[in-house]
Amino acid sequence: MDVVFVLYDQMTALDIVGPYETLAGHHDVQPLFAAAQVGPVRCDNGLTLHADVGFDDLSTADVLVVPGSSRWLRALDDEQLIAWLAAISPTATWTAAVCTGSTLLAKAGLLTGRPATTHWAVRDALAAHGADVRTERVVVDGDVITAAGVSAGIDMALTLAAILWDEWTAQAIQLALEYDPRPPFDSGSVDKAPADIVAALRNAFTSG
């Protein structure tokens, strides 16, 4: 199956690399890295990924994976990206979004009235674009699966692996990635982090 990983300028690399590492090792998967143009795509913390295909080269996907960005407001203004997502998502068996990627799907009209999650700091923006915002880490609704911020893409992709294949396969992938998380702190959700950290980050993210 063609799993299309969407790339765009100033995206967050881990949003796509988490699901990629979880899904692309399976022998069924043909991973495709798609951007507006073939070539380098600069991520928001400085890493450069390479797009192998241009948006115009692809008219269908089996699975579509859309990352977020710390510059998510800028991404929402990328009309070419939004239009392409609106066109290709209906061809896909599954459309997946990580972090603020769900705001792109919502702007493309794909989440209107539908349950979806996103990075904790942009829930209001996702709601403003018509989604029924949930706070779960992974939300499945029909043919759309959404994840909370950045690292949640790994949990999402393991959930999707069990749907695409089976639980044995998803568990084998989890073990291959040695995904037995042991965060040294318990500050990973807005409900647990110290209030001053939440406030500082909310300000930073809201300005996009």
Add this chain to the structure above:
Amino acid sequence: MDVVFVLYDQMTALDIVGPYETLAGHHDVQPLFAAAQVGPVRCDNGLTLHADVGFDDLSTADVLVVPGSSRWLRALDDEQLIAWLAAISPTATWTAAVCTGSTLLAKAGLLTGRPATTHWAVRDALAAHGADVRTERVVVDGDVITAAGVSAGIDMALTLAAILWDEWTAQAIQLALEYDPRPPFDSGSVDKAPADIVAALRNAFTSG
């Protein structure tokens, strides 16, 4: 500070992108992606990353981050990579390895008699190269920090962030990444996964 992320052919992308996303957003960090040559580096599941600097362009690092590979036996035969690691690691305040990256450090003579961890399936190989192998997810020994398989690089980098800066900063990074993991299965360690999955993967990894 210069944080040098090492890239090489057939590496595992998430091994480097986890620590990169954790560390490179900090204003103190200048991320540098280094490979044998400037240009594209193909990862083991098909993603291409871009190296901005060549090994010969760098003679020092503040922090060095070394990823692993599912083709780890092949990587151990890369004499240029091993020699460069042996030369640059002593200049770094911190040398970090994720997954089978520790076997590269060990072959470079950097872990002889020192406690270190690695991907669960290659512990014997790490021991054979002289390290004092531990099974913890993250091991700190002097100026070297090692992580277990693939996803453990995120836990390692949060640990390192608290050392490089402070716990408040590490907790803020954790919240920015929304790293509040909820794996849908409990199959992420060799002690928890079904025995048939462990056996199947051990065979696959041991052949490197």
